[in-house]
Amino acid sequence: MVLIEATPKGYHEAGTFLIPDVAHPSWSHPVISARRLYVREQDNLFVYDVAAPSATPAKGP
Secondary structure (H helix, E strand, O other): OOOEEEEEEEEEEEEOOOOOOOOOOOOOEEEEEEEEEEEEEEOOEEEEEOOOOEEEEEOOO
């Protein structure tokens, strides 16, 4: 899995990691919701917290 930050100028690789117990490419689509990355692999669902350690929620007006 490769996490990137995409901008109009290009992209920056923010991090990489391997999905455990996967010996072949996974074709399911990953989903990000509420700062969590969900990856399905066969009968397994992996959930990762992808929020930046120093991130703080934006303040409203």
